[in-house]
Amino acid sequence: MPESAETVSGRVTEAEFDDYGVPGVTVQVEGSERSAVTNADGRFTLEGVADGPVVLLLDAPDYAAARVQLSPEARARPVAVALTWEGGEVTELTVPARAQPETASTTQLTPRDIDSAPRRNAEEVLRQVPGLTLVQHGSEGKGHQFFMRGFDAIHGADLELTLDGLPLNEWSNIHAQGYLDLALIIPELIQGVVVTKGPFTLEQGAFAMAGSADFQLGTPLDERGWRAAYTAGTTNRHRVFTSYSPAEGDGQQFVGIEATHDDGFGDRRRIDRGTFNGRVRLFDLGAGGAAYLTGLGSYSAFELPGTLRNDDVEAGLVDFRGAYDPLARGTSARGLASLRYAWERDDHEFALTGYGGYRRLELLENFTGFLINPEHGDRRDQVQETGSFGLIATHESRLLESLALRTGLGLRGDVFSQRERSVGQGLELLAERRELDGVQLIAHALAGLRWTPGERVRIDAGARVDMIHVGVRDGLEDDARGGDTLAVVSPRLTAEWSPRDRWGLFLAYGRGFRPPEARAFSSFDPNRVGLGDEVFTGGAPVATVSDGVELGTRWSPAAWLGFSLAGFATFIERESVFDHVSGVNLDLNGTRRLGGELVLSSSPLPWLSLSADLTMVDARFVGSGARVPFAPWLTAGARAVVTHDSGFRAGLRALTVAPRTLPHGARGATMVRTDATLGYRWRWLRVDLEVENLINQALREGEYHYASHWRPGEPAREIPVLHTTAGPPINARLTLGVQF
CATH class of the missing domain: 2.60.40.1120 (Carboxypeptidase-like, regulatory domain)
Known part of the structure; x- marks a missing residue:
């Protein structure tokens, strides 16, 4: 703060x-x-x-x-x-100053914010964003599940994540649409994160229906030079990190390597991971122009605990942090390289970025036990391979002193293959469930005007057009081919009026979209048993579109006190959520979300920052009035950060999540989580202690309601029951670092 x-x-x-x-x-x-x-x-x-x-x-x-x-x-x-x-x-x-907030709810995380709370990986940096909840229903190697503003974004279906503007969501991933796994990013090299709640700015692209977060890499000035650190944790965690950034540079050139081993806090949660991040300035072309080459790579091998039936846990048949399947596991490999050239001259700014990447993900999981196949079990092996490429160009020119024109073009594409098999208890092949190959493209063009008629008024208005093309080959249907080309037009508007110093009023409107997954263009027809009567049964595949609006204010009545208040509404004509029973995204009926967010912040002393936030949302299906499943209706948080000139620093964070509505009328449990950090820096030496779940609550992070059967040889019952994935108990990590 x-x-x-x-x-x-x-x-x-x-x-x-x-x-x-x-x-x-x-x-x-x-x-x-x-x-x-x-x-x-x-x-x-x-x-x-x-x-x-x-x-x-x-x-x-x-x-x-x-x-x-x-x-x-x-x-x-x-x-x-x-x-x-x-x-x-x-x-x-x-x-440089941080960017001015585009909306009343824009959140910007600085290195000080990032250092003030425990983080195992880059995703967990987002735990500090008001109203954004993360849970891990697998292990550290698998992507997190995101909840924001009444959206269950699963692994990223409704939350767009970018890295210095490059898209990270995986379109048509075999495990979940928009899948996100940020093992590619080393947390120590995150210089900042800008989070926009809602699809309100021109830069926001696919999957930003609930909002977006842009991770910005770099090295803060007081952390440049050589750094090295070793972490040991109570879950047998061992992590080594080292990096270098020229001390006399601007922090945009760096290289970093990390290697991690962790046994996890329960059964089937082991992970081994290695990650590389690097950026180098290639050349300068004068007049403020420079080219940078960025490379990132990561490989993870991990175990997966799956979900547990609550009745089995209560009966003592399985431990709260246990697992059913002794073989569930996964591997994840991803590489990304980009070349960016940017220049600024007089009243013009131009940037051109080209990028390419490779992705391989393999998951061996079983969510339903022996429900579908009583003899051999329901274990499935999923494999995704993707080659990605893209090009992004942006230009801003000042037409008048108070008027600027912003334009942009872009293309992102994937060449992918997906394989899914049912396998038995000895991993023998039982059946081929998916054999899909294809190409998918999104091309966009955007244009907008920024008008600042005075110091107290700013208006950004424009629109983007996204052309979506999908072409697939279904190997299980005699190489049958399918596909289509779709278009989405997204108007965007943000405005700010400051009637007085330290007080601003904000208005935002925008349309967000999620492209259909490639499998929707094949002959596949899912077993729609997971979410009851709200399944949409008519119509060809289309892009899911949301229209959102936000009205809010930011006010600082004193230099040490500030607050923001925002009301928001989102409307979706055709909803889509992930169903663990069928293992696919299901089209559902239309929904609407109405809610509000309040954030208070205070710095009563130069070394102390305090904050509290509350987000409430009512998410319902328009026709039936039933609640949208999974997303929490209330989240509340509080945080205290101490940063003293002596080198001492500390942070305390508490989060409360209200019971989530689950399918078939079920409800989850309240979750309360408290984390803390404590650190000291003296010249070249740095010591950090992170403690998760300080009050040692039995955290039910992932909660679901569906049918399963884990007792082979006994009759199966297809009655939905509560399932849980446990969060961590109290655990600690100690890091010793040096800088020279």
């Missing part, structure tokens, strides 16, 4: 040895008598600095002077400055 606007703080280091904090540096506000002197670790705090942009003048014996420009947004967090030896030129540094 930001520091008080009347306080400016930071750390001064030496450019050649950025772990060395320079003591005795005089830091003065230009045009003022306000000044401070850095302590033994190079840290300083300036009190009573007037609102608005500020320039700091730094002076120290034996070092060249520095002049640092801070915008009102940039000064709200600690600034890092590296001094060069005396005899060099005066250092001119402009600290």
Whole structure:
């Protein structure tokens, strides 16, 4: 959370040895008598600095002077400055500000936010976003399940995730539409995340019906140079991480490697993973132009616990954190490379990015036991291989001082193959369930205007057109071919009016979409038994489209206090959710979601930040009035973060999720989770302790209601029952890191 606007703080280091904090540096506000002197670790705090942009003048014996420009947004967090030896030129540094929020509910996570809560992987960084809930109904190697604003986004069907603008959702993944697995991203190299709730901006593409999150890679100034860390945890977790980013650079060039082993907190939760992230500047073309090559790769091998029947747990037949299937497992491999060229000249900004990737995912799972095949069991083996490619071009030109034109073109495509087999207890082949190959493409064009007629008004309006093409070959139907070409037009609007300083009113409208999965164009007809009477039974495959609107406000009545309030509504003519019984997405009847979000934040002291949030949503089918299953109707959170000049830091986070509505009239359980972090940094040494589930609750993270049978030889009953995937008990991880 930001520091008080009347306080400016930071750390001064030496450019050649950025772990060395320079003591005795005089830091003065230009045009003022306000000044401070850095302590033994190079840290300083300036009190009573007037609102608005500020320039700091730094002076120290034996070092060249520095002049640092801070915008009102940039000064709200600690600034890092590296001094060069005396005899060099005066250092001119402009600290970039975070982007202005597009909507009342826009959330921006900084490195300080990311450090303040436990995280096993990149997905868990998103736990800090108000109203966004993550659960893990597999193990760490499998993608998370996301809930936001009344959407059960499964593994990513309704939440678009991008990496520096590159799409990460896997279209037509065999396990779930829009599947997300962020093992590709090393958490320490996340410089920030921008989350937009709702499909309101032109950049948001496929799968952003509930919203989107853009992960931005880089290295913060005070963490550049060589870093290495080792983590040991109570679940026999061992992790090694090392990275390098030039100390004198801007943090956009880096290389990082991590390797992880963890036995997990229960049966069938072991994981082994290795990940590489790197970026290098290839060349400069002058006039502000530069080209960057980015490469990421990851491989994971993991076990899968599956879900457990609640009645079996209560009867003592299986442990709460146990598993039925002793062979359930998976492997995940993914690589992504991109080349980006961008330049800025006069009133024009242009960027062109090309990318390519490879993906292989294999899952061996059993959700229903011996329900479908009483003799051999219902175990299925799924394999997905995908080659991806894409090109994104954006251009912004200022037509007038108050008017800018934004345009863009893009293409993303996949060449994929899917195989699914039913296998027996000895993994022998029982039946081929899927053999599908195909090509899928989405081409888009966008155009919009940004109008700022004065300092207090901003209006962004435009539209994007997405052309969707799918062509498949079904190997189980004598190589029968199917496909279609569809179009989606998505108008987008965001507006802000600030009638007074520190107070803004926001309006947003937009259309989001999810492309149909490739299997919908084959002859496959799912066994629609999982979700009762709401299944949509007529019509050809179409893109699922949502229309959303948000009205809200942001207000800071004092420099140390702020809040945001937003009301939202989403309407979907033809819903789609994932059914674990049939293992596919099912088309359902139309739905609507109405809700509100409140976020309070406070920085009563320069080193203390507090926040609380509450999100409520009523999600129902339009015709029947029945609740949409799985998504929670209420989530609430609270957080406290301490960051002291002495190098001490700490964080405490609590989350409450109300009981979720499940199919067939069932209800889940309330979930309360509390996590904590504690850390200290002294020169080149860093120590961090992370504790999950601090109060050791029996967390029911994944909850479902369907029929299963796990007692072969006994008669099966097709009556739906509650199933659970357990969350972690109290566990801890200790990390020792060095920087030089």
